[in-house]
Amino acid sequence: MGATKTALFSKKQNELASMAKAIAHPARIAILQQLVSANTCICGDLVEELGLAQPTISQHLKELKQAGIIQGTVEGTSVCYCINPLIWNKYRALFNSFFVAVKSLDAGGCC
Amino acid sequence: MGATKTALFSKKQNELASMAKAIAHPARIAILQQLVSANTCICGDLVEELGLAQPTISQHLKELKQAGIIQGTVEGTSVCYCINPLIWNKYRALFNSFFVAVKSLDAGGCC
DNA sequence: ATACTTAATTGCAATATTACGATAAAGCAA
DNA sequence: TTGCTTTATCGTAATATTGCAATTAAGTAT
Numbered sequence: 140m141g142a143t144k145t146a147l148f149s150k151k152q153n154e155l156a157s158m159a160k161a162i163a164h165p166a167r168i169a170i171l172q173q174l175v176s177a178n179t180c181i182c183g184d185l186v187e188e189l190g191l192a193q194p195t196i197s198q199h200l201k202e203l204k205q206a207g208i209i210q211g212t213v214e215g216t217s218v219c220y221c222i223n224p225l226i227w228n229k230y231r232a233l234f235n236s237f238f239v240a241v242k243s244l245d246a247g248g249c250c
Numbered sequence: 251m252g253a254t255k256t257a258l259f260s261k262k263q264n265e266l267a268s269m270a271k272a273i274a275h276p277a278r279i280a281i282l283q284q285l286v287s288a289n290t291c292i293c294g295d296l297v298e299e300l301g302l303a304q305p306t307i308s309q310h311l312k313e314l315k316q317a318g319i320i321q322g323t324v325e326g327t328s329v330c331y332c333i334n335p336l337i338w339n340k341y342r343a344l345f346n347s348f349f350v351a352v353k354s355l356d357a358g359g360c361c
Numbered sequence: 362a363t364a365c366t367t368a369a370t371t372g373c374a375a376t377a378t379t380a381c382g383a384t385a386a387a388g389c390a391a
Numbered sequence: 392t393t394g395c396t397t398t399a400t401c402g403t404a405a406t407a408t409t410g411c412a413a414t415t416a417a418g419t420a421t
Binding site for chain 2: 389
C-alpha cells in the first residue's frame with residue numbers, strides 16, 4: 140500500500156485533489172507569486188530569489204509545468220517562465236465552485 | 251533532506267501551502283463534499299460511502315480536523331462530523347485572493 | 362575547437378504520506 | 392459483569408515527496 144486509490148473517486152475529485160497538490164508546497168506558491176507579480180516571463184532568476192538549490196527549483200518548475208499552470212519557452216541559453224492564464228483561471232473557477240458551496244451556513248455550524 | 255524547508259518562506263506562503271495540502275487528496279475532497287451536501291453532522295457512515303478502510307478514513311478525518319476545516323463531537327458511541335464554517339470561509343477567502351491576482355491578463359499570456 | 366552560462370536530468374538520502382490489520386478505548390445493552 | 396458497536400491509535404509496509412551534489416545537455420561566446 141501507500142499509493143492513493145484514485146480508482147475509488149470521481150474524476151472531478153481526483154482532478155481537484157491533484158490541483159491542490161500542485162500548489163501544496165510553499166516553494167511552488169512562491170514561484171507562482173513571483174510569476175504573477177512580475178506579469179511577464181521570468182528567466183532563471185527564480186533560483187536567486189528563493190533559497191533553494193537549482194535542481195530543486197527546476198523540479199518544482201517541472202511539476203508546475205506538468206500541472207499546466209505555468210509554461211516555459213526557451214530563450215537562448217535560458218528558459219522563460221510565465222503563468223498559463225487559461226489553466227490558472229480553470230484552477231480559480233474549480234476551487235471557487237468547491238468552496239462556494241457552504242456560503243449559506245455562515246452561522247455556527249451544527250455541532 | 252526530504253523535509254520541506256519552511257523557514258525559507260513567508261508565513262502566508264506556508265499557510266496557503268498547508269491549506270492546499272489539507273485538501274490535496276481525493277478522499278478528503280470526498281469527505282468534505284459529503285459533509286457539505288449533507289449540511290448536518292454525519293456520524294460514521296463515511297466509511298461505507300467511500301471505499302476505504304475504517305482506520306484510513308479515521309486518519310483523513312484527523313488531518314482535516316487538525317487543519318481546522320472540520321470538527322467532530324462525540325455522540326454516544328459514534329462521532330459526528332461537520333464543516334467548521336469559519337475556517338471553511340477562511341480557506342475560500344485565501345484561495346480566492348491567491349487566484350484572483352491574474353484576473354487582468356485573461357488574454358494569451360506572454361510566452 | 363575551447364570556455365562559459367544556464368537549465369534539465371540522474372542518482373541517492375531523508376522524510377512524508379497513504380493504507381490497513383490488529384488492537385485499544387469508550388459508550389451502550391443484555 | 393459480558394458482549395456489541397463505533398471510533399481512535401499503534402505498528403508496519405508500500406509509495407511519494409523533497410532536496411541536493413554531480414552530471415549532462417544545449418546554447419553562446421571567444
